[in-house]
Amino acid sequence: MKLKNKVALVTGAGSGFGKGIAINFADEGAKVLLVDINLQAAEMVAKEIGGENVIAITGDVSKNFDVESMINSSLKKWGKLDILVNNAGTTHRNKPMTEVTEKEFDEIFGVNVKSIFLTAKYAVPLMKENGGGVILNVASTAGIRPRPGLVWYNTSKGAVITATKSMAIELAPYRIRVNAINPVAGETGMLHLFMGEDTPEKRSEFVSSIPWGRLSLPKDMANAALFFCSDDSEMVTGVCMEVDGGRCI
Ligand SMILES: NC(=O)c1ccc[n+]([C@@H]2O[C@H](COP(=O)([O-])OP(=O)(O)OC[C@H]3O[C@@H](n4cnc5c(N)ncnc54)[C@H](O)[C@@H]3O)[C@@H](O)[C@H]2O)c1
Secondary structure, eight states, X not given: OTTTTOEEEEETTXXXXXXXXXXXXXXXXXXXXXXXXXXXXHHHHHHHHOSTTEEEEEOOTTOHHHHHHHHHHHHHHHSOOOEEEEOOOOXXXXXXXXXXXXXXXXXXXXXXIIHHHHHHHHHHHHXXXXXXXXXXXXXXXXXXXXXXXXXXXXXXXXHHHHHHHHHXXXXXXXXXXXXXXXXXXXXXXXXXXXXXXXXXXXXXXXXXXXXTSSOBOHHHHHHHHHHHHSGGGTTOOSOEEEESTTTTO
């Protein structure tokens, strides 16, 4: 049990990578707070985990009020927050950059980037008081090896990578570690948007760009997240690690 007595908050925990990460953390003994804009999805994951050590709440990670409430929920229920996983994310459908609307741009930066600012605002003071903590941001290979048609999504993930390193250097003296994982295209709810259309041809085009020969899976991110959020990585901070089957080589 690598996370016994730890309290973890996972955003976007209702599906995909977030769900995989939350289930793995619960299996490793953590008390887990599942946050998702889709409450029903988060509640289904909570049911799957079962027991006293999980709660599901609704919240939009791009909204100040919601983020304050989600961090307070952890405090109220378990008295602390040890681990924060900023996983919730969104994208525009694959299309030429000039066709992305201002509304889509604002939403992408709200959910993917502003969320990290907001969660830090409320979680970092708690972690400092508690003598330390761990933050894991889910960035993307898109931030370092961009694909065409996803310009503003790629840009938002570049910002997540820079935020991760900047936060790590500022927070190290407080024993707060900040790392990121960069997943390659994965089998989740967002995949059809990245591909533009979910056809066998598009899938094989994406798979052929990954030397390991398959798309990523929630369990791949769950295993990497466990390493970064447990004491196994006590000396590791400011790292943005590809979990990408060699896509970025
Ligand atoms: N799937 C991929 O190919 C891929 C590749 C690289 C990075 N990522 C990143 O992985 C993360 C998880 O995405 P996923 O692939 O598991 O997709 P997903 O669609 O399966 O899961 C995303 C979850 O986030 C929730 N969410 C969306 N907006 C939210 C908001 N404003 N507030 C709270 N919750 C919100 C959704 O309801 C959903 O449950 C994202 O940050 C995404 O950018 C995905």
